[in-house]
Amino acid sequence: AQSVTQLGSHVSVSEGALVLLRCNYSSSVPPYLFWYVQYPNQGLQLLLKYTSAATLVKGINGFEAEFKKSETSFHLTKPSAHMSDAAEYFCAVEDSSYKLIFGSGTRLLVRP
C-alpha cells in the first residue's frame, strides 16, 4: 500500500532563507505525487505535481520539487522564503484507486 512520510512537523526559516520540506513515499507502482498548501482557515491548494514527465517539477509561488526514485523522495524547495509562505504543506501520493494518501503535514514558520 502506498504511504507518505513527511519529516518534521514544524520547520522554521528566516525570511529570504532556503525552504526545504521533506517527503518520502512508498509505492509499488510509478507514483503520481503532489504537494498541496493549506493557508489558515482555507482549503488545500495544489502547489505542484509529478506525473512521470520531468523529474524536476516547478510549481506556483516559486516552489519546486524533485522526484528521486532511488531515494523514494519528493522534497519541496524554495530558494528564498517569504512571509506569505507561512502555511501547512502536505505531500500526497495517488494510490492505485486514484485516492490521495496524505502525509501528516509540515507547518512552515517564516521569521522576519
Add this chain to the structure above:
Amino acid sequence: EPEVTQTPSHQVTQMGQEVILRCVPISNHLYFYWYRQILGQKVEFLVSFYNNEISEKSEIFDDQFSVERPDGSNFTLKIRSTKLEDSAMYFCASSPGQGSDTQYFGPGTRLTVL
C-alpha cells in the same frame, strides 16, 4: 477561475443529529471525493464517486455516511447520527479525470459535534 465551493463553512450539531454537508464541484468534472481532517491529524480519504455511484470508500465510511449527487451541480455528504468523533474539517474535491488529473479541493466545512 472555477473553484469547488462548500456550505456551510461551520456546522455545530448535537450528538445523534443528522447533518448534510454540501459541495458544488467544478462544473465539467466527473469525479468527486470527500476527505476529512480531524484536528491535528492527517487528511484522510472517505469516499470517491463517479457516474452516480460510489467508486471506493474507506473503512471510516460506514453505514452512518452516505453521499448523493441530487442534481447536476451539488454533491452532498450525509452523516445520519453524528458522534463526537465525527468532529473534523470535511473537504470536498473534484477532478476532471483520474490518474494524473489534479483533485481540486474546496475550502472545507468545519463540523463540531457536541
